[in-house]
Amino acid sequence: MTVEQKTSKAMNISLWILQTLLAVTFIWAGFMKIFQPIDLPFPWIRDNANLALITGGLDLLAGIGITLPALLRIKPQLTIYAAYGTMVLMVAASIFHISRGEAKDIGFNIFIIVLAAFIAWGRQKKAPLTAKD
Template sequence: MTVERKTPKTFNIILWIAQGLLALTFVWAGFMKIFKPEDLPFAWVKGNANLVLFTGVFDLLAGIGIMFPTLLRIKTKLTIFAAYGIIVLMIAASIFHISRGEAKDIGFNIFMLLIAIFVAWGRQKKAPITNK
């Protein structure tokens, strides 16, 4: 019986897709929270202007950090750190929503958390990208 293993190239492509999804999501969320918070449909946004701005900055940095260091091959470990930052951010967001009685709304946070864990593990152990 032979076990077929994914090629490093295929795994690398999957990691790039995961990074792209995280980057698009967090850059969009960051821009919306910073520049258009009134357009966000979330109940917690109203009355929490400083928190919205604060999380928007972190979202934007996470979105940039999860993609550009590996894409440009400059300080590639920053991608791993960004993935860990997203993990912490999603845990904090889940706790925040649970504390507000919004536990039903954390599915997206858990999904992003799992993708960030996958990227952190993949770029650290399975398919690291080195600096130029």
């Protein structure tokens, strides 16, 4: 096994770990926003119940899209698109929080943007997946 193959294998494993972590995070957040009482767990939901439902649905789609196409090897490029969509969602969430005077709360959003960017880059350049024939 060459150094390049070892690096590629390590990158692939790292990407799978990050994809799984993001998927679990987004699926959890989606379920929380859709199925929890209005006063929990996010205080902004009281004022924006419909927005919570929309973003909860987007969170579920992000969680599924970041892993399922790659896992099934059916149109695995959709994982890359899901990573880009996740980045857009987190930018929108950051703008929303800043507009509410909650700029101190966007650190997590920025962290997710960085992870999603790494996944998009990694799946495009370093450890691309091919579709199953």
